[in-house]
Amino acid sequence: MAYGVKDVRTVMDPMDNQYHFVLIIILISLIIAAGISLFFTSGQGPDFSTDKSWNSPYDANNSIESDKPSSWIVRILWFDDTNRTYSFQDYPSELKPDPKTYTFTGVSPTGSKPAMIRFLSWDGNTERMVGAQYIIDQEDVTSILNRYSLTASKSPDTISSMKGTTTPKPAGTPNPEMLIPEAGFVCQNADGTYTARFGYISRHDHPVSVPIGEQNRFYPGEADRGQPDIFLPGVHRDAVTITYPSDATNQMWSLMNKQASAGTVPALDTSINIDPKSGYAPLEVRFSQRSSGNVMTNPVSGVWILGDGTTINQTGAFSHRYENPGMYQVRYIVSNMCGQASDSEVIRVYRASYSWTPHPDDPATITFRETSGGTPTVFFWDFGDGYTSWERNPVHIYARPGTYHVGLTISGEHGKGTAVKAITIP
Structure with a gap:
């Protein structure tokens, strides 16, 4: 059975003239859209200058800063490759420094080189950075800050000939990750009490304040033990010293939710053993000692004074020979950062004759x-x-x-x- 075939075309048949017209309209629209995009993006792009200086919107000539600052501060980041340390030093200036032309003419810290200079305004309450100058590449500055150890800043009086040096007041909110309490060494006193030293590390480049209270307190016991509430940049080993009774538990300094703990340690003491204590020359004598108070954070060292002009710096046992008759006063002194203790004996050497x-x-x-x-x-x-x-x-x-x-x-x-x-x- 044969079927008749009817020629049927869809609306968008490629053979249809209407299809060609729609395709042309779409192409024209795409060309116009591309031209508009090019028109709006063909303006001048950002200028990436190679100049290593930078000016803040808080420049004195800018309307953002309405009040004239009372002083200016030049803050230099110094680094020491030998000791792998860095520090921030402040140099107050009566005149506004120009970040593009400023050259440091003072005395640099021993063994240190400048990495970066910040130019700050100071109105008596707030610091504002108005410019910066990179002496070395910014990537190298970042590497120094991440890999080197921060050390305490020296007093500006000792490294700068500028007049009118003052310590700026704390500015800004402390960063908890940049303020770290540390427990130093602990000593047992003669009356059985303990004395502990605490310090801190501040990685801020300016002083910060943490008032005595929940964020800055000791416990158990009195919250205020004389600890600082203003924290300067750098490493400060002996910020506060506290004394607590012999039956006390560990003493904790909590600073912005970081804790440093000091406990108890044995008293610094020593006793010596000498064998023999007498005999006939030449006399071979063996020495040994037992000492207490040695801890990892405060190790002890000892010196023997043997009475015949010989001194020996060691803690282990050893032997010594006395060639001549006589009476020898032997003393052993052990010491650490808590002090010293000693013990002594007399050796008598006789001669057969x-x-x-x-x-x-x-x-x-x-x-x-x-x-x-x-x-x-x-x-x-x-x-x-x-x-x-x-x-x-x-x-x-x-x-x-x-x-x-x-x-x-x-x-x-x-x-x-x-x-x-x-x-x-x-």
Whole structure:
């Protein structure tokens, strides 16, 4: 069965003239839109100047700053590559400095170089930055601030010849991440109480204030222990010292929700052990000590004074030899940041000795006399010709002339000693 085929076209058939007309209208619209966009974006773009100086909208010539500042501050970021530290130093100026032409002519901190200069206005209450000058690349400045350690600023009086130096009042709200309390070393006092030192690190480049209260307090006990409420830039190790009783718990300084804790430590003390404390020269003596008060944050160091002109700086055991008889005052001193403690002993060193006298009528007959110190109780003589004696003061007759090495060995409460001498029989 055959079917008839009817020619049917849609409205947007490509073969239709109406389709061509719509397509042309769309293309014209796209061209017009592109032209409008180009017209509105073809103006001059931002000028990225290579000048390293920067002026703030708070410039004195700008209407934003209606009140004339009472003073100007030049704040320089100094960095020390050797010690990997940086610090901020303020240099007040009576005249407004120009960030584009300013050159520092003062005395720089030892070993430091400038990285960046900020120019600030100061009206007695508020600091405003009116310009900046980068001595080195900004990326290098950022690297220094992130990788180096902040140190305390030196007093402007010691590094600048400018007159009228004053410390600006705190300005701005402290950043909790830039203000960190630290606990220093703790000492136990003679009465059993404890003394602890606290400090802080402020990474702000200007003084900030945190009033005594919930954000700046000690606990347990009194909230106000004399801690500062104005915090200067830099590292400050001994900001406040507190004393608390022997039965107290840890003392906490809470500063903007960051805590530093100080606890208890053993008292600084030492005792020494010497063995032997007496004997006959040459005398070998062993020394050791036991000390308390050594903690990681406050280690102890010790020095031995041995009484014969010898000093030894060590805490471990050791031996020392006394060659000559005498009385030696030995002292060991241990010290740390809390102070020092010491212990002492006396070492007595004796000498074994004797004398001899030939008989006036027979020079081969010798009388020996023991002259040792230390009150020995046992005596042994070796006359060098094969004969011996246990007497204290013997008389011995030599059968033949010659030179004989006579030895005396003694012993008693101070140990054993020996003396040997050469005797010539004519």
